[in-house]
Amino acid sequence: MSARAGIVITGTEVLSGIISDRNGPWLAGRLRERGVHLAHTTIVGDRPSDLRAALEFQAREGVDVIITSGGLGPTADDLTADVVAEFAGREMQLDEALERRIAAILERLRARWRGEIDEDAMREGTRKQAMVPAGATVLEPVGTAPGLVVPADGVTVLVLPGPPGELQPMWRSALETDALQAALAGAGVLEQRILRLFGPPESEIAKTLRVAESDGVPLDRLEITTCLRRGEIEIATVFEPDATDDYAAFEAAVLERHGATVFARDGETIDELVAAALLGPPVRTVAVAESCTGGLMAGRLTDLAGSSAYVLGGLTVYSNEAKASLAGVDPELIARHGAVSPEVAVALADGAIARLGADLGIGITGIAGPGGGSEEKPVGTVCLSVAERGGARVDRMLQLPGSRAMVRERTTTVALHLLRRLLDGRAA
Amino acid sequence: MSARAGIVITGTEVLSGIISDRNGPWLAGRLRERGVHLAHTTIVGDRPSDLRAALEFQAREGVDVIITSGGLGPTADDLTADVVAEFAGREMQLDEALERRIAAILERLRARWRGEIDEDAMREGTRKQAMVPAGATVLEPVGTAPGLVVPADGVTVLVLPGPPGELQPMWRSALETDALQAALAGAGVLEQRILRLFGPPESEIAKTLRVAESDGVPLDRLEITTCLRRGEIEIATVFEPDATDDYAAFEAAVLERHGATVFARDGETIDELVAAALLGPPVRTVAVAESCTGGLMAGRLTDLAGSSAYVLGGLTVYSNEAKASLAGVDPELIARHGAVSPEVAVALADGAIARLGADLGIGITGIAGPGGGSEEKPVGTVCLSVAERGGARVDRMLQLPGSRAMVRERTTTVALHLLRRLLDGRAA
Numbered sequence: 001m002s003a004r005a006g007i008v009i010t011g012t013e014v015l016s017g018i019i020s021d022r023n024g025p026w027l028a029g030r031l032r033e034r035g036v037h038l039a040h041t042t043i044v045g046d047r048p049s050d051l052r053a054a055l056e057f058q059a060r061e062g063v064d065v066i067i068t069s070g071g072l073g074p075t076a077d078d079l080t081a082d083v084v085a086e087f088a089g090r091e092m093q094l095d096e097a098l099e100r101r102i103a104a105i106l107e108r109l110r111a112r113w114r115g116e117i118d119e120d121a122m123r124e125g126t127r128k129q130a131m132v133p134a135g136a137t138v139l140e141p142v143g144t145a146p147g148l149v150v151p152a153d154g155v156t157v158l159v160l161p162g163p164p165g166e167l168q169p170m171w172r173s174a175l176e177t178d179a180l181q182a183a184l185a186g187a188g189v190l191e192q193r194i195l196r197l198f199g200p201p202e203s204e205i206a207k208t209l210r211v212a213e214s215d216g217v218p219l220d221r222l223e224i225t226t227c228l229r230r231g232e233i234e235i236a237t238v239f240e241p242d243a244t245d246d247y248a249a250f251e252a253a254v255l256e257r258h259g260a261t262v263f264a265r266d267g268e269t270i271d272e273l274v275a276a277a278l279l280g281p282p283v284r285t286v287a288v289a290e291s292c293t294g295g296l297m298a299g300r301l302t303d304l305a306g307s308s309a310y311v312l313g314g315l316t317v318y319s320n321e322a323k324a325s326l327a328g329v330d331p332e333l334i335a336r337h338g339a340v341s342p343e344v345a346v347a348l349a350d351g352a353i354a355r356l357g358a359d360l361g362i363g364i365t366g367i368a369g370p371g372g373g374s375e376e377k378p379v380g381t382v383c384l385s386v387a388e389r390g391g392a393r394v395d396r397m398l399q400l401p402g403s404r405a406m407v408r409e410r411t412t413t414v415a416l417h418l419l420r421r422l423l424d425g426r427a428a
Numbered sequence: 429m430s431a432r433a434g435i436v437i438t439g440t441e442v443l444s445g446i447i448s449d450r451n452g453p454w455l456a457g458r459l460r461e462r463g464v465h466l467a468h469t470t471i472v473g474d475r476p477s478d479l480r481a482a483l484e485f486q487a488r489e490g491v492d493v494i495i496t497s498g499g500l501g502p503t504a505d506d507l508t509a510d511v512v513a514e515f516a517g518r519e520m521q522l523d524e525a526l527e528r529r530i531a532a533i534l535e536r537l538r539a540r541w542r543g544e545i546d547e548d549a550m551r552e553g554t555r556k557q558a559m560v561p562a563g564a565t566v567l568e569p570v571g572t573a574p575g576l577v578v579p580a581d582g583v584t585v586l587v588l589p590g591p592p593g594e595l596q597p598m599w600r601s602a603l604e605t606d607a608l609q610a611a612l613a614g615a616g617v618l619e620q621r622i623l624r625l626f627g628p629p630e631s632e633i634a635k636t637l638r639v640a641e642s643d644g645v646p647l648d649r650l651e652i653t654t655c656l657r658r659g660e661i662e663i664a665t666v667f668e669p670d671a672t673d674d675y676a677a678f679e680a681a682v683l684e685r686h687g688a689t690v691f692a693r694d695g696e697t698i699d700e701l702v703a704a705a706l707l708g709p710p711v712r713t714v715a716v717a718e719s720c721t722g723g724l725m726a727g728r729l730t731d732l733a734g735s736s737a738y739v740l741g742g743l744t745v746y747s748n749e750a751k752a753s754l755a756g757v758d759p760e761l762i763a764r765h766g767a768v769s770p771e772v773a774v775a776l777a778d779g780a781i782a783r784l785g786a787d788l789g790i791g792i793t794g795i796a797g798p799g800g801g802s803e804e805k806p807v808g809t810v811c812l813s814v815a816e817r818g819g820a821r822v823d824r825m826l827q828l829p830g831s832r833a834m835v836r837e838r839t840t841t842v843a844l845h846l847l848r849r850l851l852d853g854r855a856a
Contacts, residue, residue: 013655015469016460017453018622018664024471025445032444039478041443041471043452046653050467057485075634077653121635163656165830194446206503207549225474225505227441228591236446288723288744294730295716298723298744305798305832307722313750316716316726316742318735322784326741326754356750370733402593404733 003065003184004037006058010070010080011162012045022164023069030171032238035190039063046077055087059155065183066155070162072145074125081148084159085133088152092131098138098146099130105144137179142166149179156183193247194267195235197258198417202228204258205235212253218246231400231410232270263420270416271304277423278310278360286419287356288314289327289348291339292366292382293408300412312356317348327351327363338377340365342397345383353389360422361387362415366398368407382411386418392425394418431493431612432465434486438498438508439590440473450592451497458599460666463618467491474505483515487583493611494583498590500573502553509576512587513561516580520559526566526574527558533572565607570594577607584611621675622695623663625686626845630656632686633663640681646674659838660698691848698844699732705851706738706788714847715784716742717755717776719767720794720810721836728840740784745776755779755791766805768793770825773811781817788850789815790843794826796835810839814846820853822846 007024014021024041031038039061042054051071058066071080085092103126129145132138139147143166148159158174160167174180197205205226213219221243225236235254239247255262263270278284290297298314301307315326320339323329328351329344337343348363366382373379380400387393398414400407435452442449452469459466467489472478479499486494499508513520531554557573560566567575571594576587586602588595602608625633633654641647649671653664663682667675683690691698706712718725726742729735743754748767751757757775765771776791794810801807808828815821824846828835 011655012651012653013662013664015456015466016653016664017456018653018662019655019657020448020450020453022448025448028443028445038443038473040482043469043471045466053485053489054468057481061481074631075637075654118632118635121638122631125631125634165834203502203550203553204546206553207546209503210549223440225440225444225446226503227439227447229441229447234441234446236441236444293727294735294739295723295726295728295742295744299721299727300723302722302744302746303833308746308800311722311744311746313746313754314723314742314744315754316723316730316739316744318730318739318741319784322741325785326743326783355754356747357753372736405731406593 002035002037002190004039004063005031005065005067006039006061006063007041008051008054008058008066008068009041009043010046010051010068012077014070015043015045023160023162023167026164026168027067027069027171032190032192034184036065036184046071046079048079048083051080051083052087055084055157059152063155065158065180067158067160069160069167072129072147072159072161074122074129074144078128080159081131081133084148084150084157088133088150088157090133090135090150093134094127095130095132095138098132099126102126102129102141102144102146105141137177139170139173139177142169147174149174149177151179156180190238191241191244191247192236192238193251194237194264195251195254195262196264196268196270197233197235197261198231198263198270199261200233200258202226202233205233208254208257211257212250215253217249217253219250221246222250224250231413263417270413270420271300274416274420274423275304275307275310277420283310284359284423285310285312285357286360286362287312287352287358288362288364289317289352289355290314290362290364291317291323291348292368293364293411294318296408297362297364297412297415300416312358315352315355323348326355328354340367340377340381340383342383342385342395345385346387346393346395349385349387349393353387359389360419361389362419363387364411364415366407366411368404370404380407382407382414384411384415384418386415386422388422392422394422430463430465430618432467432491433459433493433495434467434489434491435469436479436482436486436494436496437469437471438474438479438496440505442498443471443473451588451590451595454592454596455495455497455599460618460620462612464493464612474499474507476507476511479508479511480515483512483585487580491583493586493608495586495588497588497595500557500575500587500589502550502557502572506556508587509559509561512576512578512585516561516578516585518561518563518578521562522555523558523560523566526560527554530554530557530569530572530574533569565605567598567601567605570597575602577602577605579607584608618666619669619672619675620664620666621679622665622692623679623682623690624692624696624698625661625663625689626659626691626698627689628661628686630654630661633661636682636685639685640678643681645677645681647678649674650678652678659841691845698841698848699728702844702848702851703732703735703738705848711738712787712851713738713740714788714790715740715780715786716790716792717745717780717783718742718790718792719745719751719776720796721792721839722746724836725790725792725840725843728844740786743780743783751776754783756782768795768805768809768811770811770813770823773813774815774821774823777813777815777821781815787817788847789817790847791815792839792843794835794839796832798832808835810835810842812839812843812846814843814850816850820850822850
């Protein structure tokens, strides 16, 4: 029997959609790695009664651990510690040593702010943050807010601050506390595998599952989830270690039907696969000349640390003049075929190679919308070309669905897959 | 008394953090606009019992409407309609006319997929999607999944599909149904205002609230939330229309203490303000030469529709060779001051102007990490320069905290604020 957990994200600004939550997904991943089953994530505003109701709901559902994020700041609307103490039936007490440590952290931080600081306000905030429920284990602050492990009736509450840069290291220190270790003691180890496919529609995956089952592949011990993500299909499977053979049989069935479109068997992203292929040895360098993606292609290639080893740079050529002057596209070509055309994509890829001295070039031109479409070339029309210096090349002209942001993002996904094909010697 | 709503997001892939939820925040915004108070958002996996528990929790909390997203697809793990029917005590029935309409949609879509299609699988999926709870109002599919408005005991459940491109238009058609209008009849109209500040630490805002209150500004009818976002402070306030004077007094207090740092009083983003300033008249054009942001600065400038009117393009100059050959940075300058230096940032801004023929140029060079830092120039060191052709200029050398992704994102925020200052004639 695996341990179960619930997550409670607090903050009116998260609930109201003004900022998006990064902590729920991150914590879910960490729980999964440790074999802890996540039952629910609840998002509540800054009203104490709503937070209290969420804690009680999670506890009633029988979880072993509730993890809260947010509401530990110095201002009056930060109420998580108080509400959790009340839920656990524990008094709030001032931890004076903690108060001194928070004050010392603030001293170092205030050097950054050149305006005047209100000493009283800061002292009051510090005292508030140093109030902890009796019997709780304190987690040292990474920012200024301490975390807490609070034992309650039949459940342990792990209280973490909202900023991801604080929450993440404090999760790791929480794992070292006796209190959290005891609460998670029931956790087994679950395996998780992720297959990624680029190409088939989602209904084909449903069919594959049915075919596999009727062929005698045992699926009942595999928790299989399929989803569409940035134009790719992801098949995530969670299972107990003794169902490894079942997973192997399932994976074989997927590979048999979809082999050519399965690009990752171990959760690797297309970004990571492209990076690894570029790093070689030998290292091959890449450059971009892009129009409708407006820098996002280069931005995505440089997301990964260490990308300076293989990304030389890029040209964002939004205007026709820039296409000509920066990427060397013949203005005649644009006049003849239009800025959004396979011919201009080819010229952009070649221009990226020539202007940056790269081994490989990506050329992108398209209509991201919402305006600029025509009957012949509607919004979502994108032409891509990926080329090797003096060598192979793959080109595509696509009709992508969705909003401006979706068209721009999916275009970068397609380009990475084309680049991977070229790097694997599968241009054709 | 305003109507209350709850949101239930379904999907193991969302709960487990594999994909992030965009529907909860979007629906929250739409509810707020209509004066509906959102109590909780709950995220559940694809287990029917967890979804059922979440529906019961929301109903017990006394909401008038529960909105669900996801779980309406053709595969066996898509169970939302069944669970909601059970929750509402209604039988599932086949809607044959709906089945024919879904089949017609699929006929048009299948043209896209060049592989073989399994006819039986597709027919079975279509039939599943055409099963609706007795007495429910059907919302026409935008993709292939219909939505539902399902009356239950004391609460109305609005069932929407997961893909945001389907959910959003179907929310609008749901608002036109009698069933949902009746459920939301209690909703009043709430006002929402957003102030955005760039500069002060969050504790100063807490102080401002206290000072305002002690000066007699009535805050008790304002629901004020402050949060840090991409390096900016956002103060979001929700209030009933007859508290408009209270809000005006509060806003005046914030402006008095923080006037110089308040850049938006009506929720405008810095991106929108920069776009409006560039559009003039007269239109002024901008170009970018960026290193550590690797294309994200140009990508952010071109996020907005219509940006081709003022963004000429950009140079992503990751390598020193690219800085020299593309942006015309003197290699001597790099050798003397280092690639990350105020001097090189200035040269990049000037290079962007010269190479793209722009009115304004942004130059960015820095160390996004995690590697590449030194004692003198640690990770997070970023030099920015924003210049007018032959005119004013603003430069900054910063030390930004956080991860590689945070450093890259915050750098673009700072650059937009510097650009705005220059456009407002406040360089100095």
